[in-house]
Amino acid sequence: MFFASDNAGPVHPKVMQAVADANQGYAMGYGADAEMAKVRTQLRDLFEAPDAAIYLVGTGTAANALALATLGDPWQTVFCAPTAHIHEDECNAPEFYSGGAKLTLVGNADKITPDALRTAILAEETRGVHGPQRGPVSLTQVTERGQVYSLSELQALTAVARKFGLPTYLDGARFANAVAALGCSPAEMSWKAGIDAVSFGGTKNGCLGVEAVIFFDPAKAWEFELRRKRGAHLFSKHRYLSAQFLGYLSGDLWRDMADTANAACARLAAGFDTAQGIQILFPPQANIIFADMPRALHQRLHDGGATYYITRGTLEGDDPDEPLTGRFVCDWSIQNAQIDRFLDLLG
Structure with missing residues (x-):
C-alpha cells in the first residue's frame, strides 16, 4: 500500500533488461552510442517530428532547467503556475541554469487560464530596462494537483504565448499519464498544440532515471548541447540512459x-x-x-x-x-x- 510517489516505484523488468542488454562490451560515450541513434529515430517517429532535436538527461530538474535556459535569456521571466515544480521543488535550478531569469507566477491554481496568462504577460515589460523582459511560458502536464490540460486548453494557452512572441515549454514529468488520460498522440499534446519544447518523463513511469528533452525547432539544439555539458548533465556512459528509453519505448511500454x-x-x-x-x-x-x-x-x-x-x-x-x-x-x-x-x- 505505497501511495507516496511514483518516484518510489520499481523499475519495469523490460527497462531493466534493456539496460542489461546494453551492458555488453564497449560503446562510444556522451550520446554517440548506437542505442541513442535508435532512441532519436523512435522518438521522432512517435512525435511525428522528423527534424526534432532530442536529448536525454538523468533528472526532471535537469530537463526543466536546461530547456527553459535554452528557450529564454537571463534578463527574462518564465511564466508558470504557482504550484509548478520549477517554482516549488527545484531549489531555484531554472534561475541558476538560466543565469538569473526569474519566475512570474500566473494565477492561483495548478492550471493556468488564458486570461490569467495574458494579464501576467501584459504586466511585464512595463519598466523598460529596469524590469524583467517577457520570457518562456512553462506548463505542467499532468499538473502538480493531478489535473490534465485538455488539448483545447493547451492550444488556447500557446496561442496567447505566440501572440507575444513567446515560446511554450511543457514539463512532461508525467507526460505519459496525460497522453493516456486524453487518449491522444504525443504529437497532438505537444507541437500540434503549439508546444515548442517538451520533456518526456521516464523516471516516474517505470525507468531508473531518464527524461527526454525534445525541441521541435532544431535551431535550439546546439545551445542545449552546450548548456547540458556546461551544467554537468552530459553522461559519459550515456548508453545506459539510451537503453532505458529503448526499453521504455519498446512495444509502447x-x-x-x-x-x-x-x-x-x-x-x-x-x-x-x-x-x-x-x-x-x-x-x-x-x-x-x-x-x-x-x-x-x-x-x-x-x-x-x-x-x-x-x-x-x-x-x-x-x-x-x-x-x-x-x-x-x-x-x-x-x-x-x-x-x-x-x-x-x-x-
Whole structure:
C-alpha cells in the first residue's frame, strides 16, 4: 500500500533488461552510442517530428532547467503556475541554469487560464530596462494537483504565448499519464498544440532515471548541447540512459504503464467516492489524488499499515474530525489487491 510517489516505484523488468542488454562490451560515450541513434529515430517517429532535436538527461530538474535556459535569456521571466515544480521543488535550478531569469507566477491554481496568462504577460515589460523582459511560458502536464490540460486548453494557452512572441515549454514529468488520460498522440499534446519544447518523463513511469528533452525547432539544439555539458548533465556512459528509453519505448511500454497507473488511480478514487467523510479536492484525471479526510480516518489508515502516502497536517491532535489533506499517487506496479486492502481500511 505505497501511495507516496511514483518516484518510489520499481523499475519495469523490460527497462531493466534493456539496460542489461546494453551492458555488453564497449560503446562510444556522451550520446554517440548506437542505442541513442535508435532512441532519436523512435522518438521522432512517435512525435511525428522528423527534424526534432532530442536529448536525454538523468533528472526532471535537469530537463526543466536546461530547456527553459535554452528557450529564454537571463534578463527574462518564465511564466508558470504557482504550484509548478520549477517554482516549488527545484531549489531555484531554472534561475541558476538560466543565469538569473526569474519566475512570474500566473494565477492561483495548478492550471493556468488564458486570461490569467495574458494579464501576467501584459504586466511585464512595463519598466523598460529596469524590469524583467517577457520570457518562456512553462506548463505542467499532468499538473502538480493531478489535473490534465485538455488539448483545447493547451492550444488556447500557446496561442496567447505566440501572440507575444513567446515560446511554450511543457514539463512532461508525467507526460505519459496525460497522453493516456486524453487518449491522444504525443504529437497532438505537444507541437500540434503549439508546444515548442517538451520533456518526456521516464523516471516516474517505470525507468531508473531518464527524461527526454525534445525541441521541435532544431535551431535550439546546439545551445542545449552546450548548456547540458556546461551544467554537468552530459553522461559519459550515456548508453545506459539510451537503453532505458529503448526499453521504455519498446512495444509502447511507456503507454501501457501509464494506463495501468491511471486505472489504479481511478479504482482508488471510486473507493473514495463511496466512503464517508472523504472529499476529493481536484478531479483525479491521471494518477494523483488529493483528498481531505478527518484525522481519525488518517490514524486508522496508519494503524492498519497504510503509512506510505503524504499527509499535510499533524496526525497527532485533539480534534479527530479535523480534515487533513492526503496525497495519493499510483504507479505502474500497484496491484488491485493493494488498493482494495487500502479501501477496506476506510470502513
